[in-house]
Amino acid sequence: MTPKRVDVRVSGLGGQGAVLVGEILGRAAVYDEKYVVQTQSYGAEARGSAARSEVIISDKEIGFPKVRKCDILVAMSQDALNKHLDDLKENGILLVDKNKVRDVPKVKAKVFSIPATEIAETASKSRIYVNTIMLGALTKITGVVSEEAAKEAIVDTVPKETIETNLESFGRGFEFVGSGD
Amino acid sequence: MTKQFPPGTYFMQGNQACAEAAIAAGCRFFAGYPITPATEIAEHLANRLPQTHGIAIQMEDELAALSAVIGASWAGAKAMTATSGPGFSLMQENIGYAFMTETPCVIADIQRAGPSTGQATKCAQGDVMQSRWGTHGDYTPIVLSPNSVQEMYSLTIRAFNLAETYRTPVIFLADEIVAHMRERIIIPPSHEIRIVNRKKPRKTDKTFFNTGKTPPMPSVGDGFNVPVTGSTHNKHGHRYTADSVVHRQLVEGLASKINKNANQITNHEDYNTENCEIIIVSYGCTSRAVYETIELAKKKGINAGSIRLKTLWPFPEKAIQTAAKNVKMILVPEMNLRQIFYEVERVVHGATPVLPMNKIGGGEMITPEELLAEIIRGVSNID
Numbered sequence: 420m421t422p423k424r425v426d427v428r429v430s431g432l433g434g435q436g437a438v439l440v441g442e443i444l445g446r447a448a449v450y451d452e453k454y455v456v457q458t459q460s461y462g463a464e465a466r467g468s469a470a471r472s473e474v475i476i477s478d479k480e481i482g483f484p485k486v487r488k489c490d491i492l493v494a495m496s497q498d499a500l501n502k503h504l505d506d507l508k509e510n511g512i513l514l515v516d517k518n519k520v521r522d523v524p525k526v527k528a529k530v531f532s533i534p535a536t537e538i539a540e541t542a543s544k545s546r547i548y549v550n551t552i553m554l555g556a557l558t559k560i561t562g563v564v565s566e567e568a569a570k571e572a573i574v575d576t577v578p579k580e581t582i583e584t585n586l587e588s589f590g591r592g593f594e595f596v597g598s599g600d
Numbered sequence: 601m602t603k604q605f606p607p608g609t610y611f612m613q614g615n616q617a618c619a620e621a622a623i624a625a626g627c628r629f630f631a632g633y634p635i636t637p638a639t640e641i642a643e644h645l646a647n648r649l650p651q652t653h654g655i656a657i658q659m660e661d662e663l664a665a666l667s668a669v670i671g672a673s674w675a676g677a678k679a680m681t682a683t684s685g686p687g688f689s690l691m692q693e694n695i696g697y698a699f700m701t702e703t704p705c706v707i708a709d710i711q712r713a714g715p716s717t718g719q720a721t722k723c724a725q726g727d728v729m730q731s732r733w734g735t736h737g738d739y740t741p742i743v744l745s746p747n748s749v750q751e752m753y754s755l756t757i758r759a760f761n762l763a764e765t766y767r768t769p770v771i772f773l774a775d776e777i778v779a780h781m782r783e784r785i786i787i788p789p790s791h792e793i794r795i796v797n798r799k800k801p802r803k804t805d806k807t808f809f810n811t812g813k814t815p816p817m818p819s820v821g822d823g824f825n826v827p828v829t830g831s832t833h834n835k836h837g838h839r840y841t842a843d844s845v846v847h848r849q850l851v852e853g854l855a856s857k858i859n860k861n862a863n864q865i866t867n868h869e870d871y872n873t874e875n876c877e878i879i880i881v882s883y884g885c886t887s888r889a890v891y892e893t894i895e896l897a898k899k900k901g902i903n904a905g906s907i908r909l910k911t912l913w914p915f916p917e918k919a920i921q922t923a924a925k926n927v928k929m930i931l932v933p934e935m936n937l938r939q940i941f942y943e944v945e946r947v948v949h950g951a952t953p954v955l956p957m958n959k960i961g962g963g964e965m966i967t968p969e970e971l972l973a974e975i976i977r978g979v980s981n982i983d
């Protein structure tokens with residue numbers, strides 16, 4: 420069953436692709452014929468400062484566009500987790516990049532730890548794919564968007580020359596959580 | 601991508617929607633200087649305008665950017681620029697020149713947190729009064745305020761139509777949130793989009809300025825002998841800087857051209873205003889918190905309604921005056937230290953209490969919870 424409204428926050432460091440994940444997720448939700456708002460927050464620096472992207476997916480029109488309490492939190496750095504964990508709803512879903520987040524405090528949430536950086540570096544041959552690996556895992560775990568819509572959104576969002584590797588990376592994230600946490 | 605953007609449902613960023621709407625409205629010239637959070641408009645038009653036989657130029661600064669836009673407009677093109685607070689400040693002199701020369705053009709100001717360079721990537725609503733009074737002298741601007749990606753599209757088209765209808769610069773005053781957010785948007789087929797083009801002169805026409813209505817506008821190369829000057833000029837465009845009557849008629853004429861059509865230009869959205877006891881007057885990103893606030897207030901037994909301003913100027917005086925007669929209080933939330941508040945207070949003129957709610961958010965919006973708290977506080981003070 421699809422919930423009526425899901426608030427998602429994707430957080431990390433500038434350059435990890437948190438904003439792009441939000442964009443892909445939002446586009447996928449439109450392909451699933453949902454209402455969606457995506458916003459972002461980042462520093463003036465090109466990379467290295469805190470970056471986050473927020474996506475609200477709903478069956479109804481959405482007023483306030485910012486996420487206050489999230490159902491799903493993706494943390495791709497330790498700082499991001501420390502900063503945003505308080506905003507995760509009780510019994511929400513937390514996804515972390517195991518290689519970047521060493522310390523996950525005890526929380527009342529379903530926690531999924533994915534070695535996304537490791538998979539990106541070894542299988543996808545570049546760290547830049549860490550975000551689509553996390554997106555693959557997110558899609559499989561939460562079903563917040565359909566797999567088909569997510570893939571279609573990747574194709575329509577990322578630079579042409581990276582479509583194939585992004586789709587493969589999405590698949591790696593998707594499969595990884597399929598094999599158990 | 602083809603010349604015509606295919607109609608349909610998309611997931612699009614506000615700035616991109618603005619850029620695509622400009623093309624749909626007939627804009628074929630963009631000049632600008634990159635600045636966060638307006639850069640995507642320049643970026644998108646730099647990509648798209650050449651596909652539509654248009655031109656996009658990156659200029660050396662914002663002064664040159666608006667100069668080029670004004671020149672392009674006199675060459676016959678629909679033209680726009682896009683900037684943010686610091687660049688908007690630099691454009692002010694040329695905005696006055698555009699008013700004085702009755703040059704249709706669209707200036708998008710995507711507000712960020714100021715003063716000065718402030719916070720480049722953060723939202724604010726601090727340029728409201730700058731959009732009204734930024735350039736020197738007397739004039740009445742048209743200022744539009746979108747609150748969604750869909751309106752980044754529809755109000756950009758309206759901005760061009762108003763610029764052409766009244767031969768005047770139009771300020772498209774958006775903010776970082778609305779410009780950077782991505783939402784579902786429906787792009788209508790081109791035959792459903794109403795487009796206004798400027799009135800061209802007949803061969804025998806001799807008057808091109810301050811005719812009491814919108815004067816016809818010749819283009820460079822059309823064969824008319826038209827001086828264009830920011831100095832005081834008569835109906836033919838001839839400089840008359842020593843004549844008090846010519847100056848008075850010109851300045852009053854330029855203002856009244858807009859003022860007497862204010863009813864056609866002003867636009868607002870009412871929500872739950874029938875029988876409500878409190879009205880929230882808001883605009884831009886701040887208005888996005890209002891719908892949820894009204895729901896929250898209902899649960900507390902408070903019946904609140906909303907007037908959302910889609911045009912800031914001309915100011916929708918009548919709508920607010922009418923509403924003020926029937927409510928216990930008007931609340932004006934803004935992400936600045938009171939700008940539209942004083943306008944509301946002026947037109948309400950004591951008919952009902954007007955409460956400001958201001959937040960220098962440093963990037964954080966006014967939330968529905970904060971708005972609700974303010975309503976509850978306001979109600980308890982009145983009762």
